[in-house]
Amino acid sequence: xxDEIIVERADGIATITLNKPPFNLASFAMLNDLRTAFDxxxxxAETRVVALRGAGxxxxxxxxxxxxxSRHTAETGRSFRELGRFLVERIExxxxxxxxxxRGWCIGGGTGLAWxxxxxxxxxxxxxxxxxxxxxxxxxxxxGMVRLVHHIGRNRTLDLLLLGEDVNAAxxxxxxxVSKVVPDAEFDAAVAATAKRLASGAPLPMQAIKQAVRAxxxxxxxxxxxxxxxxxxxxxATKDAKEGMAAFHEKRQPVFTGE
Numbered sequence: 001x002x003d004e005i006i007v008e009r010a011d012g013i014a015t016i017t018l019n020k021p022p023f024n025l026a027s028f029a030m031l032n033d034l035r036t037a038f039d040x041x042x043x044x045a046e047t048r049v050v051a052l053r054g055a056g057x058x059x060x061x062x063x064x065x066x067x068x069x070s071r072h073t074a075e076t077g078r079s080f081r082e083l084g085r086f087l088v089e090r091i092e093x094x095x096x097x098x099x100x101x102x103r104g105w106c107i108g109g110g111t112g113l114a115w116x117x118x119x120x121x122x123x124x125x126x127x128x129x130x131x132x133x134x135x136x137x138x139x140x141x142x143x144g145m146v147r148l149v150h151h152i153g154r155n156r157t158l159d160l161l162l163l164g165e166d167v168n169a170a171x172x173x174x175x176x177x178v179s180k181v182v183p184d185a186e187f188d189a190a191v192a193a194t195a196k197r198l199a200s201g202a203p204l205p206m207q208a209i210k211q212a213v214r215a216x217x218x219x220x221x222x223x224x225x226x227x228x229x230x231x232x233x234x235x236x237a238t239k240d241a242k243e244g245m246a247a248f249h250e251k252r253q254p255v256f257t258g259e
Contacts, residue, residue, distance in 0.1 A: 002019075002033040002036070002037065003029045003030075003033055004018070004019055004020050004027060004029045004030040004033050005017060005018055005019050005030060005033040005034060005037060006019045006055070007037050007040075007041075009044075009047060011196065011199065012046060012047060012048040012049065012199035013047070013048070013049050013050075013051060013195045013196070013199050014037075014041045014044070014047045014049070014050050014051070015050075015051045015053065015195075016034070016037055016050060016051070016052045016053070017053055017054065017055050018030060018052075018053070018054045018055060018060070018061050019055045020055070021054075021055040021056035021058065021059075022056050022058040022059065023058060023059045023061070023062035023105065024054040024055060024056075024059050024060065024061040024062065024110070025061065025062055025063065025064065025065035026061060026063060026064045026065065026084070026109045026110070026113075027064075027065050028079075028080060028083070031080075031083045031084065031087060032083070034087055034113075035083070035086065035087065035090070038050075038087075038090050038091075038094060041096070042094065042095060042096070045258060047096070048096060048097075048198065048199040048200075048201070048203060048206075049096055049097045049098075049099065049195050049198040049199045050094070050096060050097070050098045050099065051098075051099045051101055051191055051195045052091075052098060052099065052100050052101065052113065052114075052117060053100070053101040053102075053103070053191070054102075054103065054104070054110075056104075057103055057104055057125070057184075058104045058105065059103075059104040059105035059106070059107075059110070060100070060101070060102040060103060060104060060105065060106040060110050060113075060114055060126070061105075061106060061107070061109065061110030061113060061114075062105045062106075062107045062108070062110060063107040063108025063109040063110050063111075064080070064084075064108060064109045066135075081140045081141065084109055084112060084140065084141035084142075085140075085141050085142045087112075087113065087116075087141075088112050088113070088116045088141050088142055088143060088147075089142070091113065091116040091117055092116050092147075092210075092214060093210070093211075093214065094210075095203075095206075095207040095210070096203070096206065096207070097118045097119065097198045097201075097206055097210070098116075098117045098118050098119075099117055099118070099119045099120070099121060099191065099194055099195055099198070100113065100114040100115075100116075100117035100119075100120045100121070101121050101187070101191040102114050102120065102121070102122045102123065102126045102128075102178070103122075103123040103125055103126060103184065103187055104123070104125055104126065104127070105126075105127055105129070106126060106127070106128045106129075107128070107129045107130075107131075108129070108130070108131075108132065108139070109141055111128055111129075111130055111139075111143060111144075112139070112141035112142075112143040114128075115143055115147075115148075115151065115177060116143065116147075118210065119179050119194060119198070120177065120178040120179045121178065121179060121180055121181075121182065121187075121190055121191055121194060122169040122172060122173070122178040122180070122181045122182075123169065123181075123182065123183075123184045123187040124169050124170075124181055124182065124183050124184055125169070125184045126168070126169040126172065126178070126181070127166050127167065127168055127169070128166070128167040128172050128177065129164065129165075129166050129167070130144055130160050130161050130164060131164030131165070132144070132161070132164070133161065133162065133164055134164045139161070144157070144160075144161050148160070148161070150217045151176065151177075152175050152176050152177065156175055156176075160175070169181040200253070200256070201256065202235075202238075202240040202241075202244060202254075202256040202258075203240075203256065203258040204231075204234070204235050204238060204240065204258065205231075205235055205240075208227070208231035208235060211227055211231075212224045212227045212228055212231070215227055238259060239257060239259045240254075240256045240257065240258065240259060243255065243256060243257075244256070
């Protein structure tokens with residue numbers, strides 16, 4: 001079904017693996033596969049969370065394939081940029097939580113996919129690089145040029161993009177680029193545990209929180225406040241809200257159905 005990714009589903013979790021080892025370089029085929037996969041996963045009520053990772057241990061993704069001749073015209077270059085931007089937007093606005101699981105290198109367009117995720121887990125082997133200026137270009141997937149100041153602040157963004165230096169996992173955690181760093185031997189287990197926790201949450205509140213957090217920096221607090229009340233009216237009348245309260249009083253784990 002897919003050319004350059006693998007999608008596996010189990011226990012409410014869809015794991016998407018960028019499957020072009022060793023560096024999982026992004027191509028038109030890979031990005032189109034990702035677009036299709038996210039469309040399919042959104043329609044699956046039984047899937048509650050997405051985990052995005054790279055095949056092998058060398059890289060999550062070392063960015064776009066700079067040797068891909070199909071991208072070397074003005075028209076195809078623009079199409080590739082638009083597809084990358086679409087996927088960053090898709091991950092950020094996806095109604096289900098998205099985890100990026102970064103082991104090894106994460107460079108250029110790879111950072112776009114990884115940093116757009118809601119929860120970002122890094123192996124202690126992870127290394128990030130946003131060094132486009134040292135290739136004579138700029139980042140073009142609407143992370144570095146559009147979102148990064150919102151994520152980590154003006155000064156840290158300029159440090160990252162102008163210096164273009166390699167950033168190890170510990171420094172990425174300090175900057176807020178990743179949510180947590182775990183020893184590589186514990187990496188797979190940590191990703192699985194985080195995905196399991198997210199999959200156990202109530203789906204509508206997860207969607208509401210993602211939407212309102214985005215609104216806070218895209219549209220402002222007033223729009224976020226409108227969304228808060230809109231979602232409150234909808235969610236507090238759901239079966240999941242009643243189940244959550246009942247489980248709390250009965251001292252048991254809730255079982256949410258998305259209703």
